[in-house]
Amino acid sequence: MKNLKATGKIPPRPPKEHIKKLMHSGHPKRPLVEAYRNDSRRKVLELHGRKEAWSRADYEEFLRRIQSGRTPSEVGRDSDMPGVKEFWKRLKADPDYKKRYERIWKKLPHSVHVRANKLGEKFQKEVVRLRRKRLTLDTIAEILGVKTASVRSTWHTLKKQGKLTRSDIALEHKRHRAK
Numbered sequence: 001m002k003n004l005k006a007t008g009k010i011p012p013r014p015p016k017e018h019i020k021k022l023m024h025s026g027h028p029k030r031p032l033v034e035a036y037r038n039d040s041r042r043k044v045l046e047l048h049g050r051k052e053a054w055s056r057a058d059y060e061e062f063l064r065r066i067q068s069g070r071t072p073s074e075v076g077r078d079s080d081m082p083g084v085k086e087f088w089k090r091l092k093a094d095p096d097y098k099k100r101y102e103r104i105w106k107k108l109p110h111s112v113h114v115r116a117n118k119l120g121e122k123f124q125k126e127v128v129r130l131r132r133k134r135l136t137l138d139t140i141a142e143i144l145g146v147k148t149a150s151v152r153s154t155w156h157t158l159k160k161q162g163k164l165t166r167s168d169i170a171l172e173h174k175r176h177r178a179k
Helices: 002-007 016-025 039-047 056-067 072-076 084-093 095-107 110-115 121-132 137-144 148-160 166-173
Strands: none
Touching: 056 072, 056 084, 056 095, 072 084, 084 095, 110 121, 121 137, 121 148, 121 166, 137 148
C-alpha cells in the first residue's frame, strides 16, 4: 500500500469531490412519509379492489364455505372472501364467532382436518381405538378417509409422547388383522 502511494498509483488521500459524493450519499433520498392510522387496513382493501371493509355477511359466508368441507386457507384464497389472516383476526376479536367456527370445525371429516394440518385429539383417539381392534394402518386410513402417512405419523407421535400403553406398542409388530 505504501509503495503504491509513494509511486502515485494511489493518491495519499481521496479527492475532495469523492468525499463530497460520499457525504451526499449518506443523506435520505426522499422526504419522510407521514404514517397514519389504519394504513394496513387501507392496503388490504386496495389489494382486494374493495372500497369498504369486510361485512358480517362476508364472514358468515366464510363459515358457510368452511362448513361445506373446505379449509380456512382454501376459503381465504377466494377473491370474494377475506384473507385467512383477516379471518383469524376476526376469530380473536369475536368470541361468539369463534365458538361457531369451532362447532363447525369439529363436525368436519378428518380428510378436511388433514388438509389443514389440524388433526386433533378426536383423530388420535380414533386411531388408537381402531388399532386396538388389531386393524392395520392402511385399513384405519381407509376407514377414516385419510392417507396412511397421516395415520402412521399420528401413531408415532403418540408413541413418542408416551401416550400409548405397552399393549398398544406390541400391536406395531402385527401387520395383519387378527382372524
